[in-house]
Amino acid sequence: MTTVTVYCGSLRTVPESYLELARRVGEEIAARGWSLAWGGGRTSMMGAVAKAAREGGARTTGVIPRGLVDREVADAEADELLVVDTMRDRKALMEAHGDAFLALPGGIGTLEEMFEVWTSKVLAMHAKPVVVLDVDGHYRGLLSWLGELCERGFVSRFALDSLVVTDDVTAALDACAA
Template sequence: MGGRALTTVTVYCGSLRTVPEPYLELAAEVGAEIARRGWSLAWGGGRRSMMGAVSQAARAGGARTIGVIPRSLVDREWADHDADELLVVDTMRDRKALMEAHGDAFLAMPGGIGTCEELFEVWTARVLALHDKPVVVLDVDDHYRGLVAWLGELVERGFVSRTALDSLVVTDDVRTALDACQAP
């Protein structure tokens, strides 16, 4: 597939210990596929839950990993000191900005409110033409079904343009999601 020259995918995903095993397996699959493609991973810098699974699998496959974590979360999210580069920042705003700066594309896997916040911020920046990088949602098990339906309602009500919604790629397949990260 053609498209942009991709080197680093920024991944947003769950970090809680209560995440069910299938989501950890999904994160590991994403990390392995990023490595197989010869790309690097930028992520939230944690070593547990989905964050840990994606980074460990990416490294195991030979990918470079760049973790970004706020100082206040180093212990709480168990900072991944095995990262090729672990950037400790002062605030969550600094974290998001640095993760965005490192990414050539953005992939949101299943996650909670933090993942949603990161997704909305990077997608809004794309809609406002602050960047032209792909924003992709990996929606396995209909994790984002309600959110996607609500976004459709916002289009119908005139609060979101169809163009904005169409710029967000939503898929339930890992390879399709990563292919979309390479799209122009």
């Protein structure tokens, strides 16, 4: 069974369209008979993806640092909720649980998590897919900058090519299965 680790926004201020996107991803993970690993929160996009996945029959594993349990309102309905000491512990467990990694729109936490698993892939520390679901051009500026870094010799073409970027939910999850 494939487990997709999803990174996404956790702030309550995100637009409804992003909550709907997270729900669609959760529904599709469940429809494929897969499991979800995520940051363990029950609000915002985190909560939307987990709730939709569970409602569709997917197993959900949340990983949340002790200090964020109240702040992100830990999802007590998770099939498994792992409470860890640090963000580093969180990222390690989320990576260990995932067969693929999917970044939805998010902020600095999402970026930090995505960059770590992407860097590990480029360094051949794992061979799991790393996918960015770039709806509404959310990552347009970042991807443009990464292209410039490649042109300047700071990022290899191999690194850029190892990151799958799509604006379609089905294509993103298909890439997670690759």
